[in-house]
Amino acid sequence: MLRFHGAWRITVVGRSADFDQRAVVRSPYGARVLPGREGAVLDVDEESWTLSLEHHLWGRSWQPNLRTTPGPLTERDGVRSQLLTSNDCHWPGKPLDYVNFVLRLDQAIAPATVPGRTARAAGAAGVPIAAPVQAVRTSSSHTTAPGHTTAPGRTTAPGRTTAPGHTAAPGHTAVPGRTAAPVSERGQTLRAPW
Numbered sequence: 001m002l003r004f005h006g007a008w009r010i011t012v013v014g015r016s017a018d019f020d021q022r023a024v025v026r027s028p029y030g031a032r033v034l035p036g037r038e039g040a041v042l043d044v045d046e047e048s049w050t051l052s053l054e055h056h057l058w059g060r061s062w063q064p065n066l067r068t069t070p071g072p073l074t075e076r077d078g079v080r081s082q083l084l085t086s087n088d089c090h091w092p093g094k095p096l097d098y099v100n101f102v103l104r105l106d107q108a109i110a111p112a113t114v115p116g117r118t119a120r121a122a123g124a125a126g127v128p129i130a131a132p133v134q135a136v137r138t139s140s141s142h143t144t145a146p147g148h149t150t151a152p153g154r155t156t157a158p159g160r161t162t163a164p165g166h167t168a169a170p171g172h173t174a175v176p177g178r179t180a181a182p183v184s185e186r187g188q189t190l191r192a193p194w
Contacts, residue, residue, distance in 0.1 A: 001050045001051070001052045001064075002050065002051045002052075002068065002070060002084070003048065003049070003050050003051075004044070004048075004049055004050070004051060004105070005046075005047065005048050005049075006045065006046075006047075006107065007043070007044070007045035007107060007108065008043075008044050008045075008105045008106065008107045009041060009042075009043050009044075009105070009106045009107075010023060010025070010034055010041065010042045010043075010044065010051070010103055010104075010105055011039070011040070011041050011103065011104045011105075011106070012034065012035075012036055012037060012038050012039065012040045012041075012101075012102070012103055013038065013083075013102050013103065013104045014038065014099075014101070014102035015036050015037070015038055015100065015101050015102070016099075016100045017036070017055065017088050017100035017101055019055040019056055019057055019058070019088055019089075020036060020055065020056040021036025021053065021054070021055050021056075021065075021086075021088065021100075021101045022034060022035055022036050022053075022054050022055075022056075022062070023036070023042070023051060023052070023053055023054075023103055024051070024052050024053075024054060025042065025044050025046075025049055025050070025051055026049060026050045026052070027044075027046040027047075027048065027049040027050075028046075028047075028048075029046065032044070036101060051084075052064055052065075052068075053065040053068050053084070053086045053088075053101055053103070055088035055089065055101075057089070063089070065086045065087060065088045065089070065101065066087050066088060066089050066090055067086065067087045067096070068084055068085070068086045069084070069085045069086070070082060070083075070084050071083035071084065071085065075109065078108060078109055079106050079107070079108060079109065080106070080107045080108075080109050081104060081105065081106050081107075082104070082105045083102060083103070083104055083105075084102070084103045084104075084105065085099040085101075085102050086099065086100070086101040086102070086103075087099060087100060087101075088100055088101060
């Protein structure tokens with residue numbers, strides 16, 4: 001079982017197992033299951049959560065995989081990524097380092113700020129500003145600042161107001177169908193890879 005914090009996207013990138021596979025995310029708000037199908041995706045945004053990889057032996061209940069190996073964290077274009085490889089169970093003659101279930105975890109990281117330049121100045125200079133993306137943040141300790149509203153199931157950051165299906169970043173007009181970009185605990189807008 002591995003522990004994570006914050007917003008991550010989990011994607012199944014490989015499966016070559018005889019048994020059904022799945023990834024289980026557990027948090028204070030319950031458990032969610034990502035089926036072990038290539039291309040399946042689960043977005044998680046919790047303060048703290050765990051991830052376990054499991055397999056289903058025929059006629060038995062779900063069991064934790066024998067080995068889950070986290071790869072190195074890499075960063076590219078504002079996205080932190082990590083591969084998790086897993087071996088479900090051991091059979092005679094099967095190499096111990098055999099991999100039959102692979103997940104990729106992606107996390108948007110805050111862009112570096114340039115001293116003396118605001119986001120609006122960066123946009124005017126031709127530097128792209130992160131586009132709004134869909135994000136839902138769950139937190140047991142989050143409160144909304146006075147004068148800011150939230151739609152059911154949504155949270156806001158200072159300078160943002162929301163209405164069902166319409167949100168806007170500070171200084172921008174809400175566009176139907178668009179939602180606000182995720183915000184770090186320090187109020188920085190984060191770019192998401194999706």
